[in-house]
Amino acid sequence: MTADELDQIAEQEQAAQGKFVERLNVCVAAGCLSCQSDMVKDAVAKEITRRGLGEHWKVSGVGCMGLCSEGPLVCGGGGRMYKRVSAADAGEVLEDLQGAAAHRLRCPTDVPFFERQKKIVLENSGVIDPERIEEYIAHEGYRALVKVLTEMTSQQVIAEIMTSGLRGRGGAGYPTGLKWSTVAKSVGSPKIAICNADEGDPGAFMDRSVLESDPHRVLEGMLIAAYAVGASEGYIYVRAEYPLAIKRLRTAIRQAERLGLLGSNICGTRFSLRIDLRLGAGAFVCGEETALIASVEGKRGTPRPRPPYPAMHGLLGQPTLINNVETYANVPPIIRNGGEWYASIGTENSKGTKVFALAGRVQNTGLVEVPMGITLRQMVFDIGGGIPEGRKFKAVQTGGPSGGCLPDEDLDMPIEYESLAKAGSIMGSGGMIIMDESSCMVDVARYFMDFCMTESCGKCIPCRVGTYQMHRILSAITHMTATPQDLKRLQELCELLKNTSLCGLGQSAPNPVVSTLKSFAAEYRAHIEEHKCPAGVCVKAMEVSA
C-alpha cells in the first residue's frame, strides 16, 4: 500500500458516495443501539426504497454523535440532526429532509453542546461507518502511517510526539513522547505495544465510543507507535463487557490486514506488526499496567511493584509500551498536522483536547471533546446545559474512583492535569459525573469506596483490608451510627492507603473520601453529630431495620 494507492481507494470511495445526494447517518454505537437505533436504520432504509429514492438516497450506520441522552440520533444532509427517532418516525424524517418545515424531531446543532467542542479524537465519530475501512481512508485514514513509514525515522516520529506535548489519556498524564523514547531505547526483542482498552471507571465510556465509532484510528495510532518504538507485536486489552467494540475491532483488524496495512512487511517496508485482541475478564485493577500485563500473560490479574517498569521489563519480560485508546487515537492527526499544531491547542502543560463522558445530573449527557483549559463551569453549564429541574449544582466528580469531588468554588478552574490534581482530584480517563443538591457527598464517597473494596485484587494488606474498614466506617456514617472517633480513624486509613498500598488502585482509593472531607466536611459532621443527612439521602440505621 502506497500513498497513491490510498488516494485511489479514497477517490473510488468518494465517487461512490458522490452518487448519493442525501446520506442519512444513524448512530449505531452502544448508546443509541440500546434504544434500538438498528431498527431505526432498517426503517429508514425501507422507507427510502418504498419512496423510490434508493438511487440517490442512502442510509449508513455511524459511530457516536455525542448527545447520547437524546438518542437514537439521525443526521441528514446539511448537518441536520434528529433526536429520539423511533422506527415509526422514519417517514417523517425523510419528508423533513425533502423540504418540510421545522420538525418536532429536529435537534439544534447551533448550541454550546456542539459549538464549544473541538474534535480531534472524535473527528470521524458519527461521520464514517466504523465497519468500512474505505470510509476511514476517504477521511485521510492511514495517511499518517504511510507518511511515517516512507518519510520519517522512528526518532523523528518520537520527536514529533514530544513536540505535540501529548500526555497519557488513561489518567496519570505521563508524557507520551517520553514513554515512547524510553521503550525505543530499551534493549530486548521482540518489543511489544499494548493498547489499554480496559476502561472501568463508573460513568466513563470514552474508549468504548472511540472503538465503536472509529476503530481504525486506534489501529493506526498503534501502528505508528509500534514503528516508533520498534515493536513487532501488539495487543489490545479490551474488556469483555464491550462486545460491540470487540466486534468492530476484529472487523477493523481483518480489513487492515487484507489491505496490507497490518501484518508482515506493512506497505512493502521492513516494518511488521501483528495485533491480537485480549479480552479482560472484568477486573478494574487490570487497567493498572502491571496487572494488565499479568492478565495478558494468562496469569491472575494482580499488580507487581515497579520498578522494573514495563518499558524495560513488561510482557514476558520484553520492553513493552502501554498506552490508552484515546492516546493512540490522538497520534494520526498529530503526525498528519504536525506536533506544533497539536501543541497550539490547550494550555501550557496540558496540550490538545480531552474526551469526557458527561453523566449525572446535567441536561445534556453524552460524549464531548473539548480543548484543554476550558473551565469546569463551561463544561457543566454551557456544554452540559446546566442542572435539570431547577436544582442547585453541588459537585463534579472527575477521575472515577481514583478522583475527587470538586465543589462550587472550583468551577472556574481550567481543566488540565495540574490544576485538577491541585484541587484534590485527577484528570483521570475522562469520566465526569455531575451532582446536584439531591446527592449526599458521604453517600457518594461510600459508593466509590464500595467500588474500590470489591475491585481490590487482595494482594496487599492496606488495600484489601483497608478499603473494607473504610467502607464500614462510611456505611456507619450514612447510617448515622458513626462516632467522631470513627471519623479520625477514617482519616488515618486515608493516609495509610495513600502511602503504603502497592498499586494505584489502593493509593488513590482514599481520594473520593479526602476530597469530600475537604469540601463537604459539614455534611460529614451533620451525619455524625446531628444524625441528619442534609441531602435527605441517608436513612438512620433504626429506620432501615424497622
Add this chain to the structure above:
Amino acid sequence: MNPVGGVKTLKIDGRDLSARPEDTILDVARENRISIPRMCELEGLSTVGACRMCLVEVKGASRLLAACVTRVEEGMEVTTRSDRLENYRKMIIELLFSERNHICSVCVSNGHCELQTMAQELNITHIQFPYRYPRERIDASHDRFVIDHNRCILCTRCVRVCDEIEGAHTWDVMGRGIESHVVTDLDEAWGTSGTCTSCGKCVHVCPTGALFEKGRSVAEMEKRRNFLPYLAMMRGDHE
C-alpha cells in the same frame, strides 16, 4: 562515582554499608543484622512486595519503598525505623488481626507465630478496628495436614514455595479483595488433590497457624524452615 566491580555503597539507618548490585535493601539489611519487619517475604522464595511491612524511607524518593523488592543504588540513604513507619506497620498488623479470626489462645502456633511475634514487637495491645468475624472454612481432608482459613493472612508463601521449590503448583489464590482465599487445585478438597505431593513445605513456610500438621495441639506447631535457603542455594548453582 561508582566503586570498582559494581559494588554499591549505601547508608541504612546511618550505617555505611556495601552491597552487590543485584541486592535488595532487605538483603543488605539482613546481612548486617538490621531487622526490617516483613510478613510475606521469606528467604529462598521470590518476593512479591505484598504485605507492605518492609516499607522504608529512602532519601529523595517521593514514595515509601518496599525493602524486599527495591534494589540498592549507589549513595542511597535508607531509614528503616521512624514514627511514621512504626505507625503504618502497627495499622497494617491491626488490619490483619481484624480481617479473620486470630485467637492465639486456641491456636496450634501460639508462641511460634510470626503474626503474634510481630504484634508483640510493635507493642500492639489493642486492635482499633472492629473485627470482621468472617465464617471461614477448615479443610482437614488431607492425611497429614490441615488448612484453617481463619488464621490465613494471604502472604502467599505456600503458593510460592509449592510452585517455585516443589514445582507442584497445588496452591493458588482465588477470589478478589477481602474475598481472596488460597485454594488447592481448582478449589478442591486438599485430600483429593492430584497435584499435591504431600511434601509439607507449605506448612513449614506458613507464618501463622493456618497450615499445620495433624495431631498438633495448642502451641505445639513449630515450623522448620532450614531446608529453604539451602534448597534455594543448591538450585541456584545449577541454573
